Amino acid sequence: xxxxxxxxxxxxxxxxxxxxxxxxxxxxxxxxxxxxxxxxxxxxxxxxxxxx
Numbered sequence: 001x002x003x004x005x006x007x008x009x010x011x012x013x014x015x016x017x018x019x020x021x022x023x024x025x026x027x028x029x030x031x032x033x034x035x036x037x038x039x040x041x042x043x044x045x046x047x048x049x050x051x052x
Contacts (some may be wrong), residue, residue, distance in 0.1 A: 017042035017049075
């Protein structure tokens with residue numbers, strides 16, 4: 001019997017910077033509610049926009 005959840009059934013949310021959907025990752029298991037950006041690049045762009 002396989003364990004876990006299939007990739008197409010993982011939760012998703014949109015990135016606040018680019019708007020693209022990104023899926024849940026194992027490393028975000030405990031902080032999923034706090035994850036806002038799909039990548040380091042989007043997080044850096046958000047910081048640039050905030051300061052500019």
